[in-house]
Amino acid sequence: MTNGTDSFPPDLSGLSRADWLKGLRRIGQDEGFAEPLGKSHAGLFVERGDTLLVSFENMAEIDRQSPTRTPFGFEMVARNDWSSLSVLSHGNTWFRDPMVYGFFDQMLDDGFFDDFERVIFYGAGSCGYAAAAYSVAAPGARVLILQPQATLDPRVTEWDDRFAEMRRTSFTDRYGFAPDMLDAAHRAYVLYDPRERLDAMHSALFNRRNVERFRLPFMGQALQDELLMLDLLPGILEAAAEDRLDTARLARLMRARRNHPPYLRRLLAQTDADNRVGLSRMLCRNVVSRMNAPRFRRRLAQLEALDDRS
Incomplete structure (x- = not known):
């Protein structure tokens, strides 16, 4: 199903950095809204159907991964006529910023998420942390997260030495410990490679009554990249949105790795x-x-x- 607009998403691949950022902002202004959230973050909304994908994305990853240099959420707009709220970051920030807190507070106060029949939060790695943490603003949402961190509070995850530069960032104030923020979710799905030890340890912290954890051995430490290369991520998101993501369905989808x-x-x-x-x-x-x-x-x-x- 499409919205009948063949030109969406527009191709921004040939633009300079400054023009690219202007182009992203213009898309939001034309299709919904574009809201800067301080120096390091922005919210970009494209309004279409009654399913909303809230994706947390790093601008450097968009630049590297997307042929059109547009957020992954835009692919789901074109593919399924979903609405898309892309929350973007400059760098790996884990979205720990009072401006982002305030943005989701305002969304909650305005009843923004109530206008949609289904809401899905998505992210990978640091963005997966954010997708879980901020999903509490939309009770009843579905959440799909790839190899997320639960927290970088060294009192909890001192064994994770990968992100030393984040040690002074607070993960104990609002929207803090990501697994606890999933309590209001309808269902959450955590995908990870159990052979990546630190990812597996974070995954164990997400053990909750409403969380399904799926092991994807030998898929490596860049799970989002691998699923995008296999063109599996859209189908996994669709299954999560429709409450059809289970071990059997994921196993059928993952048979594609036999040719990877x-x-x-x-x-x-x-x-x-x-x-x-x-x-x-x-x-x-x-x-x-x-x-x-x-x-x-x-x-x-x-x-x-x-x-x-x-």
């Missing part, structure tokens, strides 16, 4: 590291039977040479 070389390389590296020669041989044979995969063909030749010598 980065996933297959990580899987082979693990079977080799574990000295599972038989499994490595089976994996290589399967891959070369379906794909042009020189690395797997070479490894298969090595494994078969070992068989000949034994």
Whole structure:
């Protein structure tokens, strides 16, 4: 289903940084609203249908990932005629800013979210933290978050040494501990790779009655990138919005990784590291039977040479 506007989202890929930012602001002004939230954040609303996607996105990631240099939420506008509220950051801020607090306070006071039949909050990593934390402003929302942090308060997560620059940022005031902010959600879904130890430890903090945690082994530390490359993220979001995201459906969607070389390389590296020669041989044979995969063909030749010598 589309809104009948083939030109949405517009292509901003050829613009300078300054013109790109102006272009994003103009889209919001023309389609809904664009609101600066201090020096580091902005809110961009595109009004369409009665399903609202609230996505938290880093501008550098938009610049890197999107062919049109527009927020991911815009893809869901074009694909499903959803409305989109993109909350944007300059850099990894975890959206810990009183201006952002005030923005969601105002949305709540105005009953903004009440105008939509369904509301879905989405984000990955630091943006996943924010999606969970601010979802409390829209009770009954669905929440999809990829490898989120629960908090960076060193009294709780002193074991996470990845973000030392955020140690002085408060995660104990308003919209603070992300798992607690999910209590008002209709349903939340946490996707993570259990082999990424720190991501798995954060994921454990999201263990709640209304939270489903899905393990995606060997998908790596850049889960959003991988799901975008596989074109799986829109379908996962749609299933979450419709309360159809469960283990069986996600497993069917994730079968696409069978043709995803980065996933297959990580899987082979693990079977080799574990000295599972038989499994490595089976994996290589399967891959070369379906794909042009020189690395797997070479490894298969090595494994078969070992068989000949034994």
